Amino acid sequence: MKVCTVRGIHIGEGKPKVCLPIVGKNEKEIIQQFQSFQGLPYDVIELRIDFYQEIRNSSSLKSVLQKLRSMTDLPILLTYRSSREGGQMQLSDEEYQTFVKQACESQCIDLIDIELMSGNTLVFQLVEIAHQNDIKVVMSNHDFDKTPCFSDMMNRLEQMEILGADICKLAVMPITYKDVITLLNMTLEMSHKLERPIVTMAMGKIGVISRITGELTGSSMTFASAGKISAPGQMNVIDMQVLLEAIHHD
Ligand SMILES: O=C1C[C@@](O)(C(=O)O)C[C@@H](O)[C@@H]1O
Known part of the structure; x- marks a missing residue:
């Protein structure tokens, strides 16, 4: 597995990197949430822009x-998460493209989430826009209803790499503990098979274990919370770091 380095943070090496989501609906809330992260142990900020009411307004x-x-x-x-994949709103393809272009050209971001299921042509165009602006692509897929079978999950991650992802991310909903084990096994296998770093998680309460075992299975980043969660099962960032450290070995 290759490492993806962003601003000196090596994603895919050592302990999983901890990402904290901001879910503010206006500029004031976004800045306040970011400020509330001060002093907390984390590596990457995720701005969940689908919560932002002015997403369609380019100057805002x-x-x-x-x-x-x-x-x-x-x-x-x-990250713009479509309502199709558990997010707060749905942009049309044209709006999605305009948004990605404006965001990448702003040169204010380092990574952008692109949803695999947006359709190959659109995904290809969005990846191109990101890469032209030196922005890394976190390609993602979310299933909030179930855990797809082992081979389906493998295929999705493989497809992301083929379409130009710099990081391949899959979030699923487990119904049973067996689903969680399936996800962990699949992650271990794919982290050896793929060239790109991968990020996986089983959401909800019964999937919590998957958010701390990345160093074992090869999931290179994990999402925690500092107050407001952006997906079910996210744990507090301080508890998360204690557990990641307990598991960590050189
Ligand atoms: O894709 C992900 C992962 C996530 O859904 C989670 O389960 O932690 C949280 C989202 O904010 C993020 O974009």
């Missing part, structure tokens, strides 16, 4: 990205 979008950039040197991952 630019302004919020510029403000956040001016406040931190940590890597910023910008």
Whole structure:
């Protein structure tokens, strides 16, 4: 597995990197949430821009990205999560493309989430826009209803790599503990098979274990919370670091 380095953070090496999501609906809330992270042990900020009410307004979008950039040197991952995949809103294909272009051209972000299921042509175009602007692509897929079978999950991660992902991310919903074990096994296998770092998680209460075992299975990043969660099962960032450290070995 190759390492993806962003602003000196090596994703895919050592302990899984901890990402904290911001879920503010306006600029004030976004900045307040970011400020509340001060002093906490984390590596990457995720701005969940589907929560932001002004996502379609290019000057507001630019302004919020510029403000956040001016406040931190940590890597910023910008994520628009469609309602199809558990997010807060649905952009049309055209709007999605415009949004990705504006965000990447702002030069205020380091990584951008692109949903695998947006359709190959659109995904290809979005990856191109990101890479032209030196932004890394976290390609993602979410199943909030179930855990797909082993081979389906493998295929999705493989497809992400083929489509140009720099990091391949899969989040699923387990119904049973067996689903969680299936995800962990699949992660272990794919972390050896793929060239790109992978990120996986089983959401919800019964999937919590999957958020701390990345060093064993090869999942290179994990999402925690500092107050507001962006997905079910995220644990507090301080508890998370204690557990990651307990598992960590050289
Ligand atoms: O894709 C992911 C992972 C996630 O869904 C989780 O389960 O922690 C949280 C989201 O904010 C992020 O974009």
